[in-house]
Amino acid sequence: MDTKLDWSAYSEQGMGDAYAGIPKHGGDFAKAVAVCINSGHCEREQRGVMCPSFRISQDPQQSPGGRVKLLKQWLNRDPKAEPDPQLQQALAQSMDSCVACKGCKRECESNLDIAQIKAEYLAQQAAMSRRDRLLAQLPYLLYRLPWLAKLIRLRNRWPLLARLVDKYLGISAQLTLPVPANKAFAPKRQVFAPYRHAQPEPPQSVVLWVDPFTALFKPQHASDALHVLRSAGYSVWVIHPQSRPDQILDSGRSLFSKGLIEPARQQAQQLLTVLAVHVHFKRPIIGLEPSALLMLREEFLSLGLGEAAEKTAQQALLFEEFLARESQKSDFHLDLRPGPFKQPLLIHGHCHQKAVGAMKSMRRVLRLVPELKFDFIESSCCGMAGTFGLESEHIEQARAMAEQGLMPSLRAQPNAEIVSNGFACSYQISQLSGRQPMHLANVLAGCLPAPKAKHRYY
Structure with missing residues (x-):
């Protein structure tokens, strides 16, 4: 197996352990798959992020442990034998439902990194849809082809065009696509x-x-x-x-x-x-x-x-x-004042923020604002997960994920302002609730005196 990613960090994984269950093929990638110890932790009802797809389906094959079992079968197969279509289909469906939230990497006892394993799995596949190739290159295309922004606006205004895009590309007509701002952020004065x-x-x-x-x-x-x-x-x-x-x-x-x-x-x-x-x-x-x-x-x-x-x-x-x-340093100073926000603010964390423990930092920084009250939303993935929630075949799954914690919390406080640092999370919230979340930077800037002069870019 010619792996596309560097899996050498797992080179010593399972060495000397007769029960490690390392597949026959795949080298260090197979060892990364084999870190799973089949404890079933990912299939229990729990707080935290892991595992959004299992939570809404209750299908063991849509859990990290279920994916590992299928991957092991795939990596143990005889490369010279005819592929097993049932195994291929089951594995494809299982990996397709993964939203790469990294909940398993943080919450699994073995730190199983299904998000990275999925990237390798996708890289091993021969074909890619036009939609996935388009969405993968979207940032580049929006810069190189500015007229795409106009096309997005037309698609949002014309239901017929939205349905055609849904039919031929698989981008759901049920959503209004995010539209680029009139002017992208690009400092006029920048010294390289x-x-x-x-x-x-x-x-x-x-x-x-x-x-x-x-x-x-x-x-x-x-x-x-x-x-x-x-x-x-x-x-x-x-x-x-x-x-x-x-x-x-x-x-x-x-x-x-x-x-x-x-x-x-x-x-x-x-x-x-x-x-x-x-x-x-x-x-x-x-x-x-x-x-x-x-x-x-x-x-x-x-x-x-x-x-x-x-x-x-x-x-x-x-x-x-x-x-x-x-903020823990003695010489740190930020002239924060009580902000013009409806309180308490509702804080929704991006899955990757949660995966690296950054929500503790969010809490510490928000506490710097005088008199600010805020509540953290207890939820798993919002369901947008990059482009997952845009895709026609996934939109119902994406909305079901949002209903696991996020949307009930928002409905419970219909007038609260929301803070969400993730672009995809903010987009999902705006689509499902009609409310526009802020970034932490917006909150802090709103609690500072206005700048006296234009920003100087050092």
Whole structure:
């Protein structure tokens, strides 16, 4: 088996254990699958994230443990024998229902990483639908083909066009697609870091990495985050998708999640090259979108990108993680005041935030705001999960996932304002409730004095 990802981290997994159950084929990938100990923890009713697809179906094959059993059969098969169509179909359906929430990686006793295993599985498949290829490349296409934004607006206005897109691409006509902002986030004045390499390092210098979805759809999030960081006294280097005129800088998350590993690796390498000088100076790399920033911290390590990826991962932090860490320092100051919000705020966590324990950082940062009251929503995946909830065959599953905790909590407090850092989560909430969530950066910026002058991009 020619694996597309680097699974060497599992090279010693199960060695010398006669009961490890490592499949015959697949090398270190097979060892990553075999970390499951069949405890059944993923199939019990519980709090937390794991496992959204099992929770709504109660089908053991749609649990992490069920996927492992099917994967082991697949990896134990004789490569020369005719494929078993029933096994192939069962495995395809099981992997298709996985929303790559990473709940199993955090909550499983063995830290089974089905999200990454799914990316490898998809990469091994020969065919990919037009829809998946389109959605995987959407950030790049929206920058290179601006007329696509107009097409999205037309599709949202014309039910007939929405039905045609549903029929031929499998993007559900039941949803209004997110529309890019009139103007993407792109600072007018930006000095590229490589040309400042020799100059003295300013005190408290950080990097704000603005991913394509934030830049295209939620530019105010980036502007507010920049205001917050500068108000706290940091010199901010801004890296955004158009920081290099000949490239569209992206983490590669959309490509990776669809199994397009080589294009994702190329995007990762481009971003690492731009970030290299900042990594050299040990500047924190701060991200706003959980799935994009955590791609730098986790998935880049599986792409075989060497020391550059490892060093970048060590310096990559979510916006809330960075502020929570800095707030513990004696010289940290942010002139936060009571904000103009309906209280209590409802806080919904992105699955990847939960998977890395970042909700504790959210709580700590929100407590910095005087007189602010907030409640955390106890829920599993919202169901959107990247593009999962857009897809015609998954829309009912996606809505059922939202009903596991998120939507009942929102209905219980119909007038509450919502905070959700994940782009897909916010979109799902807006579609199902008609309410527009804020990002943590919006909350903090709303509690600060307005900037006295235009932002200066250091």
